[in-house]
Amino acid sequence: MTIYGSMLNREKSCVTEEETSRRSPFQRPAIHQALDRKDERSNLQQEGNESSFYPQNFSQIPLMKVDQQPQRNASSATANSLPTIQGVFNQNTYRLAPNATRHIYVEAGNFAGRNLQAANLNRAVLHETMVKKSDGVALATRYNTATANFRNAVGLTVALNDYYQNSSQVPAKQAALQQTANQMIAASTPPININVVKVLWQDGRQDPNESIRGEVPFAELRRRAASDVGATALYQDLETQAGTVWRKMGDDDMPFPNPNDVNIEINQKLAEVEQDNAEMGDQGNLISFNYNLTPASTNAIVQYLCREIYRAEAITIDSISEKYAMRTYAIEPTTYYRAPGGQDVSAAWNDYENHTDPGNKQIKEGASFAKSLMAQYTATPKYLFLNEAISTSAGGRLTDVEGLLSTAINPTSGYDRDGFVSSLRDALMRVDQSIWDEETLIRGAKWMYTQSQWDNSGLETSREEINQEIREAFWDLLHKITKNVEVIRGLRRKYPNASSATIISGAQL
Numbered sequence: 001m002t003i004y005g006s007m008l009n010r011e012k013s014c015v016t017e018e019e020t021s022r023r024s025p026f027q028r029p030a031i032h033q034a035l036d037r038k039d040e041r042s043n044l045q046q047e048g049n050e051s052s053f054y055p056q057n058f059s060q061i062p063l064m065k066v067d068q069q070p071q072r073n074a075s076s077a078t079a080n081s082l083p084t085i086q087g088v089f090n091q092n093t094y095r096l097a098p099n100a101t102r103h104i105y106v107e108a109g110n111f112a113g114r115n116l117q118a119a120n121l122n123r124a125v126l127h128e129t130m131v132k133k134s135d136g137v138a139l140a141t142r143y144n145t146a147t148a149n150f151r152n153a154v155g156l157t158v159a160l161n162d163y164y165q166n167s168s169q170v171p172a173k174q175a176a177l178q179q180t181a182n183q184m185i186a187a188s189t190p191p192i193n194i195n196v197v198k199v200l201w202q203d204g205r206q207d208p209n210e211s212i213r214g215e216v217p218f219a220e221l222r223r224r225a226a227s228d229v230g231a232t233a234l235y236q237d238l239e240t241q242a243g244t245v246w247r248k249m250g251d252d253d254m255p256f257p258n259p260n261d262v263n264i265e266i267n268q269k270l271a272e273v274e275q276d277n278a279e280m281g282d283q284g285n286l287i288s289f290n291y292n293l294t295p296a297s298t299n300a301i302v303q304y305l306c307r308e309i310y311r312a313e314a315i316t317i318d319s320i321s322e323k324y325a326m327r328t329y330a331i332e333p334t335t336y337y338r339a340p341g342g343q344d345v346s347a348a349w350n351d352y353e354n355h356t357d358p359g360n361k362q363i364k365e366g367a368s369f370a371k372s373l374m375a376q377y378t379a380t381p382k383y384l385f386l387n388e389a390i391s392t393s394a395g396g397r398l399t400d401v402e403g404l405l406s407t408a409i410n411p412t413s414g415y416d417r418d419g420f421v422s423s424l425r426d427a428l429m430r431v432d433q434s435i436w437d438e439e440t441l442i443r444g445a446k447w448m449y450t451q452s453q454w455d456n457s458g459l460e461t462s463r464e465e466i467n468q469e470i471r472e473a474f475w476d477l478l479h480k481i482t483k484n485v486e487v488i489r490g491l492r493r494k495y496p497n498a499s500s501a502t503i504i505s506g507a508q509l
Contacts, residue, residue: 089174089200094220095353102202104220105174109157109195109230113237116191121153123259123270124242125336126235130159130199130221131252133180139252140184140194146256148189152241153259157195157231158252159221160184163203163212173200193237195230219352219365222249227346235344244274245342249366250334253392269384270336284379286337286370290314291390293397300500301488302405304507305481306398309428310389312477313435318385320469324462334390335366339377348372400427408485411493421482428474436474 089105096102131139139158147154160181164173177198188194203215225231226247238245248254257264262271266289273285292310294303339345348369355371370381404427407413408420428436484507491498491506 089198094217096204096215096217100204102204102215102217104202104217105170105200106224107174107178107198109197109228110185111155111157111192111195111230111234111237113233114152114191114193116152116237116240119152119241121242121260122244123267123274124153124155124238124245125248125259126155126157126231126238126245127248127250127254127256128157128222128225128231129250129252129254130161130218130225133160133162133177135252136160136180136196137183137187140187143194143256144188147193150258150260151189151191151193153238154256155193155195155234155238156256157197157225157228157234158184159197159199159225161199161201161221163201163215165203165205170200174198193234195228195234197224197228197230199224219368222365222369223349223352227349232344232346235342239342244338246270246336246338247345248334248336251392254334255391265386265388266390269386273382273384282340284338284340284343284373284377286335286373286379286381288335288366288381288383289386289390290317290383291334291392293392299406301409301503301507302402304504305405305409305484306401307389308481308484309398309401309477312473312480314385314389316435316470316473317383320466321383324466334392337373337379339373339379343377345373348376351376397432400430405481405485409488409492411489415486415489417482417486420485421478424481425474425478428477435470436477 089107091103091105093101093103127143129139136158140156143156160177162173162177164170177200181196181198184194184196185192199221201215201217201220203212205212205215226249235245235247242259246259257266259267261267269289270287273287277283277285290310290313292307294306294310337345339348349372351372352369355368355375370379373379374381401424404420404423408415428434434440487507488503491503495502
């Protein structure tokens, strides 16, 4: 996830990894107390003598209701031509926080239709994201390659963005955005199915040493990508190709699968939702799926362990959401949504600020949009569990965990079980917006219920019960990962030439 700092919420980078803020493990005394008990640790069997995007933090920024659309270039994408983007930026403002406004310059996208013959596909997907200027061409190239065999079933609308600190930088920054947008279109194979919205936002920091993370208008960028006139045209274009068109909010590293491949698990889940809509009435949908943030560069054994970490988190969310009937919007980098009957979703985006927490404009963007979607169209958020989680890059989230695991599975390194368990516990609790911060899930639930039609009174009574379930799931995870590490160490020592796949298979036994 490379957007300044990867639906919306484990929601989003121009900060360096050094700038990434992490939560202190000392803020979780209840878990620490539970895990520090010696009698519980003794249950672990000793091993002998061994031992480019912001973090997915969907910030919530209140949005303008409606503003004037910028002028559009007469040149538009056709089946055999590439548009040159030379439009006019429109200046406006947005609220960054209750008492803070910022300037923003926006130029609408140029997509105006592909003139495709009507098709009869089951499903199409409009992908929505944001990307910083330096990564725009790479995104367009990856998207173009990944969707080469099913281009009429997908579209991409993206807020290409950069920031400025003083007004003298604006003309050059705007020109650079336009140039990159042209390059993104040029990287696409006609007929063009990408819409690029150019956004230049104000960095209002007074202290240059302060992290830029709090300045990035994540929600405004997402609104621009989703409700742009070019995005609407692209959505309508997809409606001529498929019976159902989904919108997919993700980060710029999200995958682009074939929406009509019946062997892909996420398509099977969407098909079930579509069938429910047909049988029980279409009130719109907002579907969150579990994911993993293990980067491709990690070795296969550490990848396996990290996938187990995210799988345990997803199972915990799924179990608690089901048990307590909580309409909890999981914090995801990839979410599918739609208004009933394929209606335009701009109203929900434009009413976004009326559904934010007045004191927290930078958090849980997905939850606020979900509440707006519910208010506008009665759509209900839903969490669905995938056996094979959606893959996205880590964006630095698991750096500490990966380093710890890489050392621990090396049979030649020193190993102390108590020290490993303690270090793993603290590393996991520092992972940005991890469910293992025992308050995260219940906060998410309260956010969904706040200012909604649902009664909030039952949440406090179940609070400690939910937290206890999270603590128990966390301890089970630590026990499982520790056991796996020790088995892997033994296998690698005994079979030094064995492949990673063989070692993983042995560890799973």
